[in-house]
Amino acid sequence: MTSTTQRGRVASVAAHAADLLFLTRPVLLGPVWVIYGAGAVLAGGTPDVDLLFVSLLVAGVYVHNQITDRDTDRANSKLPLLSGEHLRTWEAWALTAGLWIAAGVWAITEGQRGLLYVLAFACGLLYDGVKHPLKARPWGGLMVNAAAHGTITFLAGWTRAGGGWIDGLLASIPYTTAVAGVYLATTIADTPGDRQAGKVTWSVRHGVHASAWCTLVLTGVSTVVAVIFADWWMAVAALIASGWAVSLAIHPTASAAQRYVKVAVGGLAILVAARWYLLIPIALVTFIASRAYYRVRFDMRYPSIGAEPDA
Numbered sequence: 001m002t003s004t005t006q007r008g009r010v011a012s013v014a015a016h017a018a019d020l021l022f023l024t025r026p027v028l029l030g031p032v033w034v035i036y037g038a039g040a041v042l043a044g045g046t047p048d049v050d051l052l053f054v055s056l057l058v059a060g061v062y063v064h065n066q067i068t069d070r071d072t073d074r075a076n077s078k079l080p081l082l083s084g085e086h087l088r089t090w091e092a093w094a095l096t097a098g099l100w101i102a103a104g105v106w107a108i109t110e111g112q113r114g115l116l117y118v119l120a121f122a123c124g125l126l127y128d129g130v131k132h133p134l135k136a137r138p139w140g141g142l143m144v145n146a147a148a149h150g151t152i153t154f155l156a157g158w159t160r161a162g163g164g165w166i167d168g169l170l171a172s173i174p175y176t177t178a179v180a181g182v183y184l185a186t187t188i189a190d191t192p193g194d195r196q197a198g199k200v201t202w203s204v205r206h207g208v209h210a211s212a213w214c215t216l217v218l219t220g221v222s223t224v225v226a227v228i229f230a231d232w233w234m235a236v237a238a239l240i241a242s243g244w245a246v247s248l249a250i251h252p253t254a255s256a257a258q259r260y261v262k263v264a265v266g267g268l269a270i271l272v273a274a275r276w277y278l279l280i281p282i283a284l285v286t287f288i289a290s291r292a293y294y295r296v297r298f299d300m301r302y303p304s305i306g307a308e309p310d311a
Contacts, residue, residue, distance in 0.1 A: 018293060018297075020095055022290065023066065023092060026289075026290060027287060029058060029059065029286070030265070031149065032058050033283070035150065035157070036153050039161070039163070039171075040276070041276055042158065042231065046276050048160065056103045057121060066083075067093065069128075104117065116156045116159070123147060127141065127144045135199065136201070138206065141183070141201055145180070146179050146183065150178070150180065155172055158172070175222075177218045177222045178234075178268070181215045182215075182265065184203070184211045184215045185211075185215050185257040185258075187201040189254045192254075202214075209252050212248045212252035212257075215248060216242070219264070222241075226238055233271045233274075236271060237267040244263045248260045
């Protein structure tokens with residue numbers, strides 16, 4: 001075997017490994033790190049190795065989501081790794097199983113906190129279930145997203161840092177309502193594709209105007225509750241996001257929804273990073289690596305910071 005052939009095989013294996021890595025959509029783990037980090041710092045600590053296993057669990061959910069959505073993703077020219085058959089379905093299933101098993105083994109060692117892993121896993125299965133998935137139901141999708149990415153993720157960080165369960169549940173309220181608002185905004189941006197794919201999301205069922213106004217209300221609730229609980233960091237983040245929520249309510253377009261999501265998540269991320277500095281390099285490396293991968297692999301500009309223009 002020539003050295004050129006060897007290098008070619010090594011490059012092929014490395015490219016395949018990169019495909020499997022980015023099938024987990026690491027850039028979407030950012031909001032998980034932010035909410036988990038908020039819970040940890042509010043309880044007086046900072047995230048540790050537990051966050052790695054939370055990330056593995058959620059990454060498995062993201063891969064499972066692409067497995068169940070591969071046909072609609074193909075029709076909408078989205079997420080090409082599976083829908084474009086660059087990876088085989090059995091590989092995605094194997095990756096999902098490996099990620100969930102690793103997270104499950106860790107959860108067993110966590111005592112009562114293992115319940116949070118079980119609940120997060122259950123939410124993922126309910127959301128992406130092959131039969132009657134909640135992602136295609138307006139209220140089911142909203143409630144599961146708010147619970148999984150808001151309440152459960154916040155409590156995971158809070159309890160890992162030594163916080164009590166009841167106190168953590170109360171402290172999670174403004175984060176849960178904020179996540180619900182962000183979710184509604186994403187359904188606005190995805191309305192045309194979801195309607196074409198037959199997914200009855202909140203925005204498809206009730207319309208973009210109603211979704212935009214509910215986003216504004218939820219953002220306001222987050223602000224008020226954060227002030228009541230003296231969570232000034234969250235209060236500031238929610239207040240900043242409120243300006244874009246007003247703009248979205250007045251002009252409920254896809255680009256306005258995207259801007260709101262990025263301001264809401266980005267603003268809170270900055271305030272969490274002010275107390276958990278490690279979030280900054282983790283987020284930067286993830287963003288830069290994802291941008292480079294999608295540019296080289298698919299000639300795509302993803303992820304992007306600015307909102308895409310409306311068609």
